[in-house]
Amino acid sequence: MNERQFQNNPDYPATDRVLRLVVGSHVSSTDGNGDMPNQLVTLNNPEDHPVIDKQFTFETKNGQWLINGVGFEDVENRVLAFPKQGKVQRWELINNSGGWSHPIHIHLIDFQVTKRSGGRAAVEPYEATASKDVVYLGQNEKVQVVANFAPWSGVYMFHCHNLVHEDDDMMAAFNVSQVDLSAFGYPKTTSFIDPMTPAFRSKPGSAAYLADIPVGVLKRFQDLNAYPDSRGVENALRGFYATATDAADVPVSTGGSGGGGGGKTTLSTKTSSSKTSTAT
Numbered sequence: 001m002n003e004r005q006f007q008n009n010p011d012y013p014a015t016d017r018v019l020r021l022v023v024g025s026h027v028s029s030t031d032g033n034g035d036m037p038n039q040l041v042t043l044n045n046p047e048d049h050p051v052i053d054k055q056f057t058f059e060t061k062n063g064q065w066l067i068n069g070v071g072f073e074d075v076e077n078r079v080l081a082f083p084k085q086g087k088v089q090r091w092e093l094i095n096n097s098g099g100w101s102h103p104i105h106i107h108l109i110d111f112q113v114t115k116r117s118g119g120r121a122a123v124e125p126y127e128a129t130a131s132k133d134v135v136y137l138g139q140n141e142k143v144q145v146v147a148n149f150a151p152w153s154g155v156y157m158f159h160c161h162n163l164v165h166e167d168d169d170m171m172a173a174f175n176v177s178q179v180d181l182s183a184f185g186y187p188k189t190t191s192f193i194d195p196m197t198p199a200f201r202s203k204p205g206s207a208a209y210l211a212d213i214p215v216g217v218l219k220r221f222q223d224l225n226a227y228p229d230s231r232g233v234e235n236a237l238r239g240f241y242a243t244a245t246d247a248a249d250v251p252v253s254t255g256g257s258g259g260g261g262g263g264k265t266t267l268s269t270k271t272s273s274s275k276t277s278t279a280t
């Protein structure tokens, strides 16, 4: 059964069961509703970057689903890209198969879908008007995506989001190099992805600390005043990354030992640790 005829995807028993949101004409409560903004946010697209930095072919070989011949269990080789923190890269995603398609999900970044050749040979309207973190790589298609690899350094996954494919074993990783934050008083080994960094480590649950959360901790976050000007924060980050020194020689800490200075694992080489730190 394939009544909807979306490429080669069969209809399963609940394919057509989706959540439907119904916008009614009667409003029973306006609690929590702010004013509609006069203008919706403009897309924060990455700068123009025509060079293809990486090509990834999604294929099946010997009963496995692989990316450039690598599966996620191949811990020695699964880090396939090393973008620099805060820099723009263009990736080309390739599917030479006429029998399979792959929804490709890239962690950390929001990307701009800029080109599709082969297959449907066009960027869909819904892709052109939004930032995406999944792109549909259809049969015999090549898709180009452009992204700013920010704001965090560290190791992140990218994979096919078809469960059968990602579980066996169409998943790999990329390692975003760190920038040098020592000018801001952070040791060179500080990684903001590391939950064991002392400044961000969980604290003992004393009564005094718990009492400080609503009046002290939350107020400090509020006083950062980051969200009223998110675009300003993004622009400040871009300005910083434009001149920041790459600190790729500094190992990204996985925090594995629990010690402040320990647990450092070099993940920027091919002999990466199996304890790869990943985002959700």
Ligand SMILES: [Cu+2]
Pocket (backbone or CB within 6 Å): 101, 102, 103, 160, 161, 162, 165, 166, 170
């Ligand atoms: Cu797939």
